[in-house]
Amino acid sequence: xxxxxxxxxxATPRALTNTTSQVLEISNHMxxxxxxxxxxxxxxxxxxxFNRIKHVFISHLHGDHFFGLVGLISTFRLLxxxxxxxxxxxLGIKEIVTLQMKLADSWTNYNLIFHELxxxxxxxxxxxxxxEVYTIPLDHRxxxxxxxxxEKEGDRRLDIDxxxxxxxxxxxxxxxxxxxxxxxEDGSLIKNKTVTLPSAKPKSYAFCSDTTYKEDIVPIIxxxxxxxxxxxxxxxxxxxAPKTKHSTAKEAARIAKKAKAGLLLLGHYSTRYDGLNAFxxxxxxxxxxxxxxxxxxxxxx
Amino acid sequence: xxxxxxxxxxATPRALTNTTSQVLEISNHMxxxxxxxxxxxxxxxxxxxFNRIKHVFISHLHGDHFFGLVGLISTFRLLxxxxxxxxxxxLGIKEIVTLQMKLADSWTNYNLIFHELxxxxxxxxxxxxxxEVYTIPLDHRxxxxxxxxxEKEGDRRLDIDxxxxxxxxxxxxxxxxxxxxxxxEDGSLIKNKTVTLPSAKPKSYAFCSDTTYKEDIVPIIxxxxxxxxxxxxxxxxxxxAPKTKHSTAKEAARIAKKAKAGLLLLGHYSTRYDGLNAFxxxxxxxxxxxxxxxxxxxxxx
Numbered sequence: 388x389x390x391x392x393x394x395x396x397x398a399t400p401r402a403l404t405n406t407t408s409q410v411l412e413i414s415n416h417m418x419x420x421x422x423x424x425x426x427x428x429x430x431x432x433x434x435x436x437f438n439r440i441k442h443v444f445i446s447h448l449h450g451d452h453f454f455g456l457v458g459l460i461s462t463f464r465l466l467x468x469x470x471x472x473x474x475x476x477x478l479g480i481k482e483i484v485t486l487q488m489k490l491a492d493s494w495t496n497y498n499l500i501f502h503e504l505x506x507x508x509x510x511x512x513x514x515x516x517x518x519e520v521y522t523i524p525l526d527h528r529x530x531x532x533x534x535x536x537x538e539k540e541g542d543r544r545l546d547i548d549x550x551x552x553x554x555x556x557x558x559x560x561x562x563x564x565x566x567x568x569x570x571x572e573d574g575s576l577i578k579n580k581t582v583t584l585p586s587a588k589p590k591s592y593a594f595c596s597d598t599t600y601k602e603d604i605v606p607i608i609x610x611x612x613x614x615x616x617x618x619x620x621x622x623x624x625x626x627x628a629p630k631t632k633h634s635t636a637k638e639a640a641r642i643a644k645k646a647k648a649g650l651l652l653l654g655h656y657s658t659r660y661d662g663l664n665a666f667x668x669x670x671x672x673x674x675x676x677x678x679x680x681x682x683x684x685x686x687x688x
Numbered sequence: 689x690x691x692x693x694x695x696x697x698x699a700t701p702r703a704l705t706n707t708t709s710q711v712l713e714i715s716n717h718m719x720x721x722x723x724x725x726x727x728x729x730x731x732x733x734x735x736x737x738f739n740r741i742k743h744v745f746i747s748h749l750h751g752d753h754f755f756g757l758v759g760l761i762s763t764f765r766l767l768x769x770x771x772x773x774x775x776x777x778x779l780g781i782k783e784i785v786t787l788q789m790k791l792a793d794s795w796t797n798y799n800l801i802f803h804e805l806x807x808x809x810x811x812x813x814x815x816x817x818x819x820e821v822y823t824i825p826l827d828h829r830x831x832x833x834x835x836x837x838x839e840k841e842g843d844r845r846l847d848i849d850x851x852x853x854x855x856x857x858x859x860x861x862x863x864x865x866x867x868x869x870x871x872x873e874d875g876s877l878i879k880n881k882t883v884t885l886p887s888a889k890p891k892s893y894a895f896c897s898d899t900t901y902k903e904d905i906v907p908i909i910x911x912x913x914x915x916x917x918x919x920x921x922x923x924x925x926x927x928x929a930p931k932t933k934h935s936t937a938k939e940a941a942r943i944a945k946k947a948k949a950g951l952l953l954l955g956h957y958s959t960r961y962d963g964l965n966a967f968x969x970x971x972x973x974x975x976x977x978x979x980x981x982x983x984x985x986x987x988x989x
Contacts, residue, residue: 399763400726402733424759425726431703448791450762454755458725461751462700479791486787490749490780492830529793 388413388538388590388688390613393429395654395680397597397619397633398451400424404658405682406451409615410435411592414517414538419443420594426455427462433683437463438470442513444520445476446596447531453480457487464495471498475512475520477530478503504532509607517541523607525598527632533596535608538589549582590688593648596655599629600638605645613688614648615680617655621665624657636666640673650688654680689714689839689891689989691914694730696955696981698898698920698934699752701725705959706983707752710916711736712893715818715839720744720760721895727756728763734984738764739771743814745821746777747897748832754781758788765796772799776813776821778831779804805833810908818842824908826899828933834897836909839890850883891989894949897956900930901939906946914989915949916981918956922966925958937967941974951989955981 389412394405406423410430417439419426430437445453453476463472472495474480481501488494502512504522513520516539523533542564550563555577559569568579593608596617608614619633628635634642636653643651651674653666660666663679670677678686690713695706707724711731718740720727731738746754754777764773773796775781782802789795803813805823814821817840824834843865851864856878860870869880894909897918909915920934929936935943937954944952952975954967961967964980971978979987 398766400729428701450759454759458755465699
């Protein structure tokens with residue numbers, strides 16, 4: 388699981404700070420999460436292959452989370468993309484994009500498939516053989532979802548030495564990975580567990596931005612490996628958090644602690660502060676596994 | 689007259705090349721012309737005071753000319769702007785912006801005044817005591833206008849030594865600047881031309897992007913001081929120009945020559961080329977006063 392932070396600041400893009408966007412690589416997928424203005428430029432800077440992005444998840448329709456989307460869609464068109472592109476986001480996102488395509492007389496030559504979200508309950512919005520993606524209903528000034536990416540339990544792994552010693556025909560390997568007992572070449576029954584190892588532990592990632600402190604999300608993200616939770620403010624501006632429906636670093640840590648997250652990643656910092664260390668220090672008072680998002684930082688979990 | 693090129697490349701913003709946007713300072717105005725994605729970031733990089741921009745002119749609704757507009761409007765709101773903002777652009781631009789403000793529940797606290805353009809004839813769209821702005825109907829794949837900025841003849845300038853020698857009361861200075869004869873302190877008639885100098889020569893700037901070669905614009909931009917004319921292609925791709933409704937560097941030079949422009953500024957380069965020198969060389973074969981736009985370049989005329 389690899390996470391590239393393209394931008395992690397709130398409000399407006401500046402010369403040295405980008406608004407929210409992340410690329411999550413998990414189970415052979417490359418998911419784009421939020422798409423602030425300039426995201427396509429940051430994708431280029433990081434040499435991320437545009438064509439590998441097939442799913443874009445937009446948390447809400449504030450500009451710092453989606454003003455780069457229409458430009459990205461338009462650039463995909465100019466690059467003569469043919470692969471389908473799925474967009475998950477709040478109701479209205481399709482109208483915004485298609486209105487601009489209509490007025491520019493620039494329809495895409497690839498399929499652009501919108502999945503407009505309206506539910507205020509967590510729902511499964513994407514699933515294939517290896518992963519599930521759920522919404523995490525958040526509490527912000529407008530309709531907002533976080534997203535939970537959850538790998539499925541994979542196949543058992545072959546213990547190659549044991550398999551060879553047991554003289555099993557290669558045609559049975561798939562059955563073994565699926566957990567079945569099989570027959571060896573000489574006809575004896577081989578118990579699955581004697582020749583296979585447990586599957587790799589499935590990983591999970593939760594993206595929660597923007598939101599006020601909301602304990603209701605704890606059961607949804609319970610025991611998530613990595614939790615990105617917005618931390619717009621430090622304690623000295625804690626009074627602004629409920630007013631603007633954002634969170635403080637300490638509140639993010641409280642959610643991480645209650646959810647027993649493996650790691651808390653802070654982000655969506657207000658640009659009023661000079662540095663980021665205070666965010667980490669304040670969160671560490673509550674929860675002991677904290678990292679800072681930073682524009683351009685790459686995490687491998 | 690000062691022109692800052694924020695971006696001058698076509699199609700899509702890249703790590704090192706920006707799409708179209710310019711700031712023209714003329715007659716105490718700061719006009720923003722086109723607004724590709726990331727324009728607000730480039731304004732910050734150039735330390736241009738956001739609040740001085742009161743008029744934005746959008747040539748057409750292709751993304752490389754206006755995808756930065758909604759972000760700029762949104763940032764003005766976050767900066768608690770109070771000054772009116774006038775947007776001049778094709779019909780539909782208001783719907784695009786207001787739809788996004790509605791869905792974000794983020795109406796501006798300043799007046800946002802749209803002037804939607806539909807005419808295919810050149811028209812006066814802005815005027816005050818010192819300047820006029822006209823549209824220049826262009827021929828592109830969708831409805832597109834260039835813009836002509838034309839200073840008005842200013843007041844005559846006082847010849848201070850002559851005025852003092854003639855013993856004229858300071859209360860008459862304004863009348864002198866307006867071209868009137870006045871009385872001296874001792875009652876004699878002072879002819880205006882004996883104590884004033886002609887006004888500074890009014891300047892003009894024409895912005896023409898995007899367009900195929902279109903001679904019809906020549907009378908509109910006749911004798912313009914500075915002509916920015918798009919030059920997407922070099923001669924080796926001249927066949928692409930009519931197809932995509934763009935121009936070559938030579939075609940831009942032909943327009944400049946026919947219009948007797950003081951200077952031709954090239955721009956809107958296709959990103960397929962490695963350098964820009966060939967654009968200048970090809971244009972110079974037709975017209976001898978040519979400069980290259982480059983991202984970040986500032987021209988003072």
